[in-house]
Amino acid sequence: MIIQLDMSSTTPIYVQLRNQIVTGIGRGELKVGERLPTVRQLAIDAGVNTMTVNKTYQILRAEGFIEIDRRNGAKVCPIQDLSNQYREKLEDELELISAEARLKGLEKEDFLKLCEEKYGQMNPDTQLA
Amino acid sequence: MIIQLDMSSTTPIYVQLRNQIVTGIGRGELKVGERLPTVRQLAIDAGVNTMTVNKTYQILRAEGFIEIDRRNGAKVCPIQDLSNQYREKLEDELELISAEARLKGLEKEDFLKLCEEKYGQMNPDTQLA
Amino acid sequence: MIIQLDMSSTTPIYVQLRNQIVTGIGRGELKVGERLPTVRQLAIDAGVNTMTVNKTYQILRAEGFIEIDRRNGAKVCPIQDLSNQYREKLEDELELISAEARLKGLEKEDFLKLCEEKYGQMNPDTQLA
Amino acid sequence: MIIQLDMSSTTPIYVQLRNQIVTGIGRGELKVGERLPTVRQLAIDAGVNTMTVNKTYQILRAEGFIEIDRRNGAKVCPIQDLSNQYREKLEDELELISAEARLKGLEKEDFLKLCEEKYGQMNPDTQLA
DNA sequence: GTGGTCTAGACCACG
DNA sequence: GTGGTCTAGACCACC
Numbered sequence: 001m002i003i004q005l006d007m008s009s010t011t012p013i014y015v016q017l018r019n020q021i022v023t024g025i026g027r028g029e030l031k032v033g034e035r036l037p038t039v040r041q042l043a044i045d046a047g048v049n050t051m052t053v054n055k056t057y058q059i060l061r062a063e064g065f066i067e068i069d070r071r072n073g074a075k076v077c078p079i080q081d082l083s084n085q086y087r088e089k090l091e092d093e094l095e096l097i098s099a100e101a102r103l104k105g106l107e108k109e110d111f112l113k114l115c116e117e118k119y120g121q122m123n124p125d126t127q128l129a
Numbered sequence: 130m131i132i133q134l135d136m137s138s139t140t141p142i143y144v145q146l147r148n149q150i151v152t153g154i155g156r157g158e159l160k161v162g163e164r165l166p167t168v169r170q171l172a173i174d175a176g177v178n179t180m181t182v183n184k185t186y187q188i189l190r191a192e193g194f195i196e197i198d199r200r201n202g203a204k205v206c207p208i209q210d211l212s213n214q215y216r217e218k219l220e221d222e223l224e225l226i227s228a229e230a231r232l233k234g235l236e237k238e239d240f241l242k243l244c245e246e247k248y249g250q251m252n253p254d255t256q257l258a
Numbered sequence: 259m260i261i262q263l264d265m266s267s268t269t270p271i272y273v274q275l276r277n278q279i280v281t282g283i284g285r286g287e288l289k290v291g292e293r294l295p296t297v298r299q300l301a302i303d304a305g306v307n308t309m310t311v312n313k314t315y316q317i318l319r320a321e322g323f324i325e326i327d328r329r330n331g332a333k334v335c336p337i338q339d340l341s342n343q344y345r346e347k348l349e350d351e352l353e354l355i356s357a358e359a360r361l362k363g364l365e366k367e368d369f370l371k372l373c374e375e376k377y378g379q380m381n382p383d384t385q386l387a
Numbered sequence: 388m389i390i391q392l393d394m395s396s397t398t399p400i401y402v403q404l405r406n407q408i409v410t411g412i413g414r415g416e417l418k419v420g421e422r423l424p425t426v427r428q429l430a431i432d433a434g435v436n437t438m439t440v441n442k443t444y445q446i447l448r449a450e451g452f453i454e455i456d457r458r459n460g461a462k463v464c465p466i467q468d469l470s471n472q473y474r475e476k477l478e479d480e481l482e483l484i485s486a487e488a489r490l491k492g493l494e495k496e497d498f499l500k501l502c503e504e505k506y507g508q509m510n511p512d513t514q515l516a
Numbered sequence: 517g518t519g520g521t522c523t524a525g526a527c528c529a530c531g
Numbered sequence: 532g533t534g535g536t537c538t539a540g541a542c543c544a545c546c
Contacts, residue, residue, distance in 0.1 A: 008454040010535090012530060019225050026228025049531055065232060079234045086233050090226065094247040096148050097222060099155025102251040103194060104215050105208045115244040118223040122231040139529075141536060168519060178538050183519075196266040200546055202518065268520090270545060277483050284486025307546055323490060337492045344491050348484065352505040354406050355480060357413025360509040361452060362473050363466045373502040376481040380489040397544075399521060426534060436523050441534075457530060460533065 001029050003046045013048055017056040022065060025076055028123025036066060036074040078129040130158050132175045142177055146185040151194060154205055157252025165195060165203040207258040259287050261304045271306055275314040280323060283334055286381025294324060294332040336387040388416050390433045400435055404443040409452060412463055415510025423453060423461040465516040 001024045005016050024030045036042070039057060043050040057074055060066045064080045101111045130153045134145055153159045165171070168186060172179040186203055189195045193209045230240045259282045263274055282288045294300070297315060301308040315332055318324045324332045359369045388411045392403050411417045423429070426444060430437040444461055447453045451467045488498045 007456045007458070008448075013457070014530085022232070023225055023228045026231045052531060055531095079232055082234050086229075090230060090233075090235075091243070091247065093222075093226060094244060095250070096152055097219065097226075098244075098248040098251055099152045100215075101219060102155050102248065102255065103151070103208055104219075105211050105257075106219075108245075108248050111248055112241065112245055114220070115223060115227075116237075116241055118220065119227040119231065119237050119240055121224070122227055126231065128234075143536085167517085169517095178540095179519090180521090180539095181537065183521095184536095186519090190266075197519075198265045199271070199519070199544095200265070272545080280490065281483055281486045284489045310546065313545095337490055340492050344487075348488060348491075348493075349501070349505065351480075351484060352502060353508070354410055355477065355484075356502075356506040356509055357410045358473075359477060360413050360506065360513065361409065361466055362477075363469050363515075364477075366503075366506050369506055370499065370503055372478070373481060373485075374495075374499055376478065377485040377489065377495050377498055379482070380485055384489065386492075401521085425532085427532090437525095437534090438536090439522065441536095442521095444534090455534075457534065 003042075005046055005048070014052050014055045014059070017042075017046065017048075017053065018059050021056070021060060025065060026122045026126075028126065030076050032076050032078050032127040034076050035072065036076070038073050078127045080129060132171070134175060134177070143181050143184045143188070146171075146175065146177075146182065147188050150185070150189060154194060155251045155255075157255065159205050161205050161207050161256040163205050164201065165205070167202050207256045209258060261300075263304055263306070272310050272313045272317070275300075275304065275306075275311065276317050279314070279318060283323060284380045284384075286384065288334050290334050290336050290385040292334050293330065294334070296331050336385045338387060390429070392433060392435070401439050401442045401446065404429075404433065404435075404440065405446050408443070408447060412452060413509045413513075415513065417463050419463050419465050419514040421463050422459065423463070425460050465514045467516060 001021075003017065003020055005013060007013070009016065021030070021036070030036070036057075037045065039050050039053045043053045046053070057066065057068060061068050061074075065077060066074045067077050068074045098111070106114075130150075132146065132149055134142055136142070138145065150159070150165070159165070165186075166174065168179050168182045172182045175182070186195065186197060190197050190203075193206060195203045196206050197203045227240070235243075259279075261275065261278055263271060265271070267274065279288070279294070288294070294315070295303065297308050297311045301311045304311070315324065315326060319326050319332075322338045323335060325335050326332045356369070364372075388408075390404065390407055392400055394400070396403065408417070408423070417423065423444070424432065426437050426440045430440045433440070444453065444455060448455050448461075452464055453461045454464050455461045485498070493501075
């Protein structure tokens with residue numbers, strides 16, 4: 001998995017890291033049960049502070065995407081059950097994105113085609129919990 | 130249009146404001162050509178500083194969602210042409226959202242149904258440029 | 259002479275008006291000695307307040323581009339002698355424009371070609387004082 | 388780099404700041420990759436509010452003249468590619484300036500000499516992107 | 517009356 | 532320590 005950070009972005013580095021790891025898992029570049037690099041290693045590879053990576057891992061853990069074991073480091077979790085909290089967040093995001101797409105002139109069928117295309121890039125074989 | 134702000138969120142108020150106005154326009158609660166509240170009025174209604182509202186309006190203007198006329202205040206713009214820059218942003222967002230949905234156990238069919246439902250809530254009669 | 263105003267521009271209307279009239283005189287669309295429309299007429303044509311047009315005319319008069327006679331209205335002045343004040347303003351503007359052009363990757367010869375082209379569009383027969 | 392502000396000018400301070408920094412970069416007083424003063428420091432030096440400087444930096448960033456890195460503050464960007472938007476802005480400015488120059492009695496030859504002189508003061512060794 | 521600008525000072529997020 | 536955000540209140544430019 002290659003990490004690409006934009007240091008001059010307004011998006012905080014730990015969020016960029018978190019997003020790329022989530023996308024990587026979704027795509028299947030990181031498989032369920034696979035170990036993530038250690039905080040220190042990823043910090044070196046990505047050229048950032050260990051505190052930043054640590055913050056990213058803590059967030060991923062809180063979100064249920066990874067498990068952290070003091071002895072074995074971090075590893076990818078299986079697919080979780082849909083939580084109400086997540087569902088609400090997703091709906092809010094989709095509503096905003098839909099509004100923007102509509103106002104930017106993207107027709108419904110083109111929008112849905114894009115949604116399907118993007119979801120289709122995800123790994124269908126990701127292991128269940 | 131009712132504005133609902135979360136003062137304890139890490140999302141800046143001016144972004145929350147921006148998002149709610151975009152959603153409002155998308156839904157058709159604010160029609161094309163309709164005037165937005167004055168900076169001062171919205172500041173009072175939302176309980177925030179005028180500069181915060183001003184920043185929101187400037188962003189909406191830069192994004193092409195509203196026009197600001199020195200004489201009459203701000204009003205909603207017609208639908209714009211799809212820009213490459215926006216398209217890229219949309220694709221990035223959908224990729225991340227898809228990954229999250231996949232990992233949270235949302236099946237493709239359900240995801241697409243939700244996308245369609247959300248886009249369907251947008252106003253289909255929004256005037257074109 | 260056709261006046262094109264952008265009401266949603268950040269440039270004040272009276273400045274837009276002033277700039278377009280100066281450009282019009284430069285190009286020869288308005289000849290030396292020719293009468294400008296009355297304040298009232300231009301206000302109607304351009305769809306703006308008479309105060310705005312009045313302000314524009316006062317500025318043009320102060321800059322020496324037009325003369326205002328209470329009985330005959332405003333008319334275009336002949337070419338003026340170079341003032342130090344104007345010279346300084348021009349140099350400042352050109353310095354800034356040159357810096358921007360340089361940093362935007364415009365080569366010296368292309369920049370000068372553009373300068374020549376633009377000056378070349380001006381009317382060479384404009385009457386002297 | 389010395390900043391010279393005219394507090395009684397109608398040109399907003401943040402624009403004056405922006406213009407002087409652009410000119411400074413063009414002249415080579417600020418080199419590509421060099422760090423700009425921190426927002427706070429420049430605010431103190433120039434005797435203005437930090438928000439004013441912040442606004443200036445945000446504009447310079449949006450225009451592509453500088454990059455802002457959360458870790459290291461702001462630094463000068465390499466030369467960018469010519470955009471159509473900038474090209475149009477430049478042409479408009481040059482047309483107006485040419486008209487003024489013509490009407491103020493500046494002959495073509497003298498005008499072009501001045502353009503060349505000003506562009507010539509820019510740093511020819513500015514690094515490319 | 518409208519938006520645009522600015523200040524002084526505060527607090528927070530980030531790394 | 533850096534930039535980002537926000538406030539409360541003021542003044543100005545514009546129309």
